[in-house]
Amino acid sequence: MGYEFAEKSLLGSMLRENYLILDSGLRTSYFSIPVHQEIFTAMRELAQAGKSVDYITILISREPKDVGGANYLSGLHRFANMARFDEYKELIIEKWKEQEKKSLLHQAIHHDWSIADIQRSFDKLEGLETKAVDTSMTENLIRQYERPFEPLVERKGTPTGLTDLDHVLNGFQDSEYIVIAGRPSMGKTDALNHFALHAGSNGHLPIVFSLEMSKESMTNRLIAATGEYCRLRMRDPYQYFSEQQKSSWAATLGKLDNAKIHLDDRSGLKVSEIRAAARTIIKANPTKRPIIFIDYLQIIRPEGQPANQTQAIGQISSDLKSMAKEFNCPVVVLSQLSRAVETRQDKRPIMSDLRDSGNIEQDADVVAFLYREDYYNEEAKPTNMLEIQIAKHRNGPTASICALYSKNTGKLYDFSKRKVSS
Structure with a gap:
């Protein structure tokens, strides 16, 4: 019954979002129920012909009883569930593989196959045939031939809005999993908002998953940062805004709207649900390069029932890295640090502060720590200085850069500009 429900959910989801029919990689043979095989075959034929797929067009293309x-x-x-599409797909594929394995073993015994033949059949079943993978370097070397004789045309990543950070990272790179970590109230969410605003303002597609803050709270933060408004005054703009601030309000909202940020504030999401939501948004905006932001890693819900928190975070981290590769876009994830940093004289975070967080350090292409001196020293004169320490950079140098950060507005500035609004 469970597999029947899963198959119905996949078919219902594909009826709702037709692009999944061809993009999902599903095959007719994966469905165990004959009527579902016939429905999927009809859906695929209609999709391949560029026609709309709904229950009317399916009925017209087949005998209704079939x-x-x-x-x-x-x-x-009624069974459509976009958030669990990937989960149900894997479920029915695994069932199909188990049945195919039993069939292959039966044939192997009946026809006295060699061990090599059995292994090849199992490799084919798992999609591991070497002939399906182009391992030759020749074509790649041909493309390299003119490199010493032509100027470098470098494709920059998604800009961060901070000159020094862009210099180190060359922007947020496609397929990379970027972790930005810090203690609570260090400025992580404001940094995320800055990156999302700058990406959207430069024609990219920022997709923000705010698992902790509501859409209203995030919107207020984004407005404050965009308009450089004090967040205390944002509680009641009618009472506390100056006439100049009120006159700039409409332009601020227009500027924020032009960034076209997509904001999902559902709590307790799994990576599979994040992936499903992101896929829908990306599919609806095919001309824009996406970048995904998640606030924050430790409150993503794990799949299944992991043995402990370390295993759960490890699984989530691995899934986020896979998602970055699948969508070929940067995935920027905020992360909390352990309390161990508070016990040291030097409060600047180090990699071991991630030690209770599964394999984040191993999976991440970039690990950046946020640090503010005045966070720990209340007696010190506020400097508005935010250090961004690139502690790991798989494809480039590590470095420590500075930005200016207004805690009142939540806005980040290039250090070279040396200007902070109050």
Whole structure:
């Protein structure tokens, strides 16, 4: 019954979002119920022909009884679950593989296959055939031939809005998993908002998953940073805003809207649900390069029932890295640090402060720590200085750069500009 439900959910989701029919990689043979095989075959044929796929077009293309009839087809919409599409897909594929393994072993015994033949069959089943993978270097070397004789045309990553940080990272790079870590109230969410605003203002597609803050709270923060408004005054702009601030309000909202930030504030999401939501947004905006932001890693819900928190975070971290590769875009994730940093005389974070966080350090392409001196020394004169320490950079140098940070507005500035609004 569970597998039948999963198959119905996949079909219902594909009826709702037609692009999944061809993009999902599903095959007719993965479905165990004959009527579902017939429905999927009809859906795929219609999609390949560039036609709309709904229960009417399916009924027209097949004998109604072969696809369960009109009521059965129209009822599939009730089972649609975009957030769990990937989970259900893996479920039915694994079931299909188990059945195929049993069939292969039966054939192997009946026909007295060699061990090598059995291994090849199992490799084919798992999609590991070497002939399907181009391992030759020749074509790549041909493309390299003119490199010493042509100026470098470097494709920059998504700009961060901080000159020194862009110099080190060359922007946030596609397929990279970037972790930005710091203690609570260090400025992580404001840094995320800065990066999202700058990416959107430069024509990219920022997709923000705010698992902790509501959409209203995030929107207020984004408005304050965009308009350089004091967040205390933002509680009641009518009462506390100056006439100049009120006159700039409409332009600020317009500027924020032009960034076209997509904000999902559902709490307790799994990586599979984040992936499903991101895929839908990316598919709806095919001309823009996406960048995904998540606030924050430790409150993402794990898949299944991991043995402990370390295993859970390790699984989540690995899944986030896979998502960056799948979408070929940067995935920027905020992370909390352990309390160990508070016990040291030098409070600047180090890699071991991630030690209770599974394999974050191993998976991440970039690990950046945020640090403010006045966070720990209340008697010190506020400097508005925010250190961003690149502690790990898989494809480039490590470094420590500075930005200016206004805690009142939540806005980050290039250090070279040396200007902070109050």
